[in-house]
Amino acid sequence: MSVVERELEATARVERPWMDPRDLWTEALAGVLARPVRSALTTLGTVLGITTLVITIGVASTAGNQIVGRFDALTATSVTVTVPEPLPGAEDAGPLVPWSGTDAVARLAGVESVAALADSDATDSVLVRANDVSAPGDLSGQTLAVVAASAGLPAAVHGRMTAGRFYDAGDIARRDHVVVLGDQAAQLLGIKRVEDAPAVFFRGQSYTVIGILGGIRREARLSTAVLVPPTTAADRIGLRNITRVLVNTALGAAKQVARQAPIALAPGHQDSLAVVAPPDLSKARAGVRNDANSLFLVLGLVSLVVGAIGIANVTLVTVMERIGEIGLRRSLGASRRQVAGQFLLESTTIGLLGGVVGAALGIAVVVCVAVFKEWTPVLDLRLALGAPLAGALVGLLAGLYPSLRAARMEPVDALRAPS
Known part of the structure; x- marks a missing residue:
């Protein structure tokens, strides 16, 4: 080294x-x-x-x-109350949930809009025509659902009137023969305007179209339905009993409203109603x-x-x-x-x-x-x-x-x- x-x-x-x-x-x-x-x-x-x-x-x-x-805006504020069909022989006792029951729900804290619907298997597929003249090759008839709804439906389904108006309390009280079409139903029937008071025909009776409801974000199936005032539906097509109630609430109020709505709709029989409330947001x-x-x-x-x-x-x-x-x-x-x-x-x-x-x-x-x-x-x-x-x-x-x-x-x- x-x-x-x-x-x-x-x-x-x-x-x-x-x-x-x-x-x-x-x-x-x-x-x-x-x-x-x-x-x-x-x-x-x-x-x-x-x-x-x-x-x-x-x-x-x-x-x-x-x-x-x-999710908060659409689902977390939506409460649905399902009303069972009356038992055989109990029809004379009156409906479990009257149409006026939505007024009691509307007064609950946190409720922003509420509407009641009535439908049945017999009215899910009804032949609806834009005229009552049946000619060879005529395609004006469409198979649509006919649904009875309360006057607060547009707000309850987050919809808007694209033409005309929705029927009001006066139309319901007078039992007017009027209907409102979902936007897709109106398109299928070829009805775009209501200023000339077009009519639709189903089950041998005529109804004046006073409005078209579009932009439906809840219960989208109603866009292909014919909406009838509840009194008219009871008189003409036998839709008397509410099948479900749609409630929209403020954010954070859905759980509370879900507990209170059945009591407001059917006091003493609230356990017979089924409530669908939103899940936990967190x-x-x-x-x-x-x-x-x-x-x-x-x-x-x-x-x-x-x-x-x-x-x-x-x-x-x-x-x-x-x-x-x-x-x-x-x-x-x-x-x-x-x-x-x-x-x-x-x-x-x-x-x-x-x-x-x-x-x-x-x-x-x-x-x-x-x-x-x-x-x-x-x-x-x-x-x-x-x-x-x-x-x-x-x-x-x-x-x-x-x-x-x-x-x-x-x-x-x-x-x-x-x-």
């Missing part, structure tokens, strides 16, 4: 002084910036992984919130978000793994390229811990930069998607702050092996290695 080698080994055995963390950070930053293109390409893997994670969680939360919002919200998150979260994790492999590979290559530098630093007094710390800090810095850039890009994409869809973006502050830390952790783990390999190099072997 030469004199120089013995001196280098003796120097390596000397206790190394403590290194200022600022100097260590400066060395690591210099190592990252020494090859900016390589560092940028290495960071790209972490950027893609963090961006995918942020987009996945952010878009899933935003979409889940939007779905739950629609469980639905959690289920939607968890399903959406778990569906795409694996994509972000795979991207992070790919990014970690890229950082580990490039850091290892960097160690091999800088063997001479490592040997020189060790011979000048740098400890194994300091050498490992430098390369470990370089890989952590690359991961941190990737996390910051990826979080920014992910948040921007989530906001753009929400704006494009006209949604309200849902961004968790913990996600925005945790994404850079996750990138740094990926870089830290990816740099462990290359850093340990650099720290194990002996000064003599490192200086002998070809540059």
